[in-house]
Amino acid sequence: MRLDAGISVRCIDRLYRLRRHASRSRQHEDRSKEQADVTAGARRYRLPLLASALLLCGVIAWRVLILPAPLAFAGGHQVELAAYPGRNPTGVPPELDGADVVTRGKYLTEAADCMACHTAKGGHPFAGGRPFKLPFGTLYTPNITPDRETGIGAWNDMHFLRAVHEGISRDGTRLYPAFPYASYSLMPDADVLAIRRYLETIPAVRLANRPNSFGFPYNQRWLMAVWSGFFNPGKPFRPIAERSAQWNRGAYLVEGPTHCGECHTPRNLAQAMDTRNKFAGGVAEGWNAYNITSDRDSGIGDWKPSEIAAYLKSGHAHGRGVASGPMAEAVELSFSKLTPSDVAAIANYLRTIPARRTNDTPKAAGPAPGQPSLGAGYSGNGARIFADACSGCHAWNGAGAMVGEAQLSGNRAVNDATAANVALMILQGAGTPGTPRRFMPSFRQSYSDKEIADVANYVTARFGSKPSTVSAKHVGELRHE
Ligand code: HEC
Ligand code: HEC
Ligand code: HEC
Incomplete structure (x- = not known):
């Protein structure tokens, strides 16, 4: 019995070990099976994952590197200059x-x-x-x-x-x-x-x-x-056969020599003009060069061609605003010297640029109340500075005291939620020195960055549709432009 018992104990022990071994090897098998599953899974997904990553990179590179040609939006057939039946647009x-x-x-x-x-x-x-x-x-x-x-x-x-x-x-x-x-x-x-x-x-x-x-x-x-x-398109202008001679002349001037898009078209990651958002607004030396697409709220879609022409010729379109900063310079040295037929061609071409809505340039607000104490945010530093330094020339309702050029309501700069251009005008002054009707002094020396930020934010709150929150720090940066 003892022997039997001894055998049976050993037997049980062996059986037990065998079981443990079996279960361990089963566990091992399970684990390696799991691992094999995971590896097979990974292998199964590796290819599609790699393909999607490559595809994503490809799409990004394609979006950044391959941009539509300047006239791609217009459709039609581009022909050599000599083959165009109308007047040579160049x-x-x-x-x-x-x-x-x-x-x-x-x-x-x-x-x-x-x-x-x-x-x-x-x-x-x-x-x-x-x-x-x-x-x-x-x-x-x-x-x-x-x-x-x-x-x-x-x-x-x-x-x-x-x-x-x-x-x-x-x-x-x-x-x-x-x-x-x-x-x-x-x-x-x-x-x-x-x-x-x-x-x-x-x-x-x-x-x-x-x-x-x-x-x-x-x-x-x-x-x-x-x-x-x-x-760089690197090829000379080719007119669109289906379009009029005036349209092609405008296209040539705007896309070529007068290079409006260099300032007015946003830049992509590679600093190239993003022609998918042609003329939807860019930046020039710290100034916002606004959306000039035919969107009625964000762009200039509701400007009459005669208003665009007046703005380009004289830097002022009544009720629309004045050109300041780099645009004032371009008007003075360049656009004001163009013939009326060329200015008309530019205005006509601009209207055909596809509309783009942009967030920072909402629909302009109407006039503000004539009473100082009425209207947006009449309190604090900004209102005090406006009363002291600005209201005399601009009036509390923003219609401008005496001269149309000083109208604040309805223009883009005061309806721009970044207020960058308003701050720059306060820093640099505006208009043409020596012509009293059109001269606004620079307040660079009179006010600190904080004071200029306060009055700029007050002006956009009172006369614009969306109050700005330009900071003293940003004004400090603009001071050095
Ligand atoms: C928006 C500003 C701007 C305008 C407008 C402009 N240029 Fe320039 N131009 C530059 C800059 C900046 C450089 C130097 C670029 C560099 O150093 O890489 C330059 C370089 C040049 C050069 C090369 C000179 C050299 O020594 O290598 C020539 C030539 C030139 N421009 C001619 C012209 C002509 C002609 C026009 C008008 C059709 C013109 N530029 C309009 C900014 C401008
Ligand atoms: C050197 C840069 C530059 C060039 C080139 C330029 N612009 Fe401008 N443009 C600006 C800036 C900056 C403003 C904003 C000025 C302001 O706030 O007073 C502006 C404003 C305008 C406005 C007024 C927009 C609004 O809503 O008030 C129109 C219209 C305009 N530009 C048309 C043109 C056309 C057309 C061309 C080419 C023929 C052109 N610009 C070339 C920089 C430029
Ligand atoms: C001496 C009169 C005078 C004073 C003082 C003055 N401005 Fe002006 N302001 C003008 C005139 C004139 C224009 C139009 C300039 C032009 O024709 O280019 C103008 C233009 C502007 C514009 C641009 C309008 C547009 O159409 O884009 C803004 C914004 C502005 N002023 C804000 C201010 C603020 C803020 C103050 C006070 C800190 C101020 N101004 C003080 C006379 C003045």
């Missing part, structure tokens, strides 16, 4: 048909506003040195007077064409697209060379170019070759 307007090449070149130089960028404050025209502050440093424009050593006097026509069309300097260095060659590449050789003939007649100025202050990797100019490959 060159000069009919008023200048018989003019010599230098006169035509001067007109095109003004239309392209070469002088604005290539002249420093108080400096010689076209001698360069104007700073452009970019997020990664400051870029200075070069001297394009006929000086042989410091200007472009020693360049031949081919060098000049390559610079204006492709953004390549005489020595082969790539130029940054702050020089709007992506727009200028639409100008045919004849127009660019007419500009060259005019530039040869201006006084040569000896002034060396200032180097930019970019650090690595932004100082790698060769990268601009890649940029140009994607974003």
Whole structure:
């Protein structure tokens, strides 16, 4: 029995061990099966996951890198200039048909506003040195007077064409697209060379170019070759056969020489004009260059063509507002010098740009009450400063005391929820010095950043449809623009 018992104990023990072993190996089997399942699962999903990731990257790259051509929105067939049956939309307007090449070149130089960028404050025209502050440093424009050593006097026509069309300097260095060659590449050789003939007649100025202050990797100019490959259309303007001669003339001027989109079109990740949101609003030297699509609330869809023309010619459209900052400069040096037929062509073309609604530019509010104590937020610092420094010229209802240019209600700047342009006008002043009707002094010295933010926020709350919350910090940044 004892033996039996001993055997049976051993038996049980063995059986037990066998069971444990079996169950352990089963567990092991289960675990490796699980693992195999997981691996098979992962393998099953790895491919689709990889494919989706690649697809996502592809879509993002495609959205950023492949943009619609400037006239893609218009449909129709683009034809070579020679094949277009109407008047040639490039060159000069009919008023200048018989003019010599230098006169035509001067007109095109003004239309392209070469002088604005290539002249420093108080400096010689076209001698360069104007700073452009970019997020990664400051870029200075070069001297394009006929000086042989410091200007472009020693360049031949081919060098000049390559610079204006492709953004390549005489020595082969790539130029940054702050020089709007992506727009200028639409100008045919004849127009660019007419500009060259005019530039040869201006006084040569000896002034060396200032180097930019970019650090690595932004100082790698060769990268601009890649940029140009994607974003410079690089082909001269081709009219749309189905459209009128006036429409094509407007398209040529707006997309090419006058380069409205360089300021008014938002930029994408690669700093290229996002032509999917053509003219939906961009930024120029700290100023908001507003939505000029045909949206009725956010854009200029309810401006009459005559109002657009008046704004471009004189910098003021009654009841719509005045042009300030970079737009005032473009009006003064460029758009005011265009012939009436060209201004009409621009206004007509702008109306055909597809409407885009934007959040920061809501429908403009109507006039404010005439009583100071009525209306939005009549209290605090902002109201006090407005009473002291602004109400005399602008009136409490915003209609402007005496002159239409001083009307505040209804204009875009006071209906812009960022209030950046209002703050900049207070800092820099507005209008043309020496013309009392159109002059607003600068308050840079009189008020602190906080006071300017307070009065700007008061102005948008009282006269606009959406009160702004511009901060003293932002005003401080704008002070250095
Ligand atoms: C929006 C501002 C702007 C406008 C408008 C502009 N330029 Fe420029 N241009 C620049 C900047 C900035 C550079 C220098 C870019 C760089 O250093 O990479 C430049 C460079 C040049 C160069 C190359 C000079 C050199 O030494 O390499 C030429 C030539 C030139 N511009 C001619 C013109 C002409 C002609 C026009 C009018 C049709 C014009 N620019 C309009 C900003 C402008
Ligand atoms: C150098 C940059 C720049 C260029 C180029 C430029 N604009 Fe502007 N534009 C601006 C800025 C900035 C404003 C806002 C000015 C203000 O608030 O007073 C503006 C305002 C306007 C407005 C008024 C919008 C509103 O709602 O009040 C119109 C219309 C306009 N631009 C049309 C044009 C057209 C058309 C062209 C080309 C022919 C053009 N702009 C070229 C910068 C530019
Ligand atoms: C001496 C008279 C005067 C004073 C003082 C004055 N402004 Fe102006 N303001 C004007 C005139 C005139 C214009 C139109 C300028 C032009 O024609 O470009 C203007 C334009 C403006 C604009 C732009 C309007 C538009 O259509 O885009 C704003 C915003 C503005 N002023 C705000 C202010 C604020 C805020 C103050 C007080 C801190 C102030 N102004 C003080 C005369 C004045």
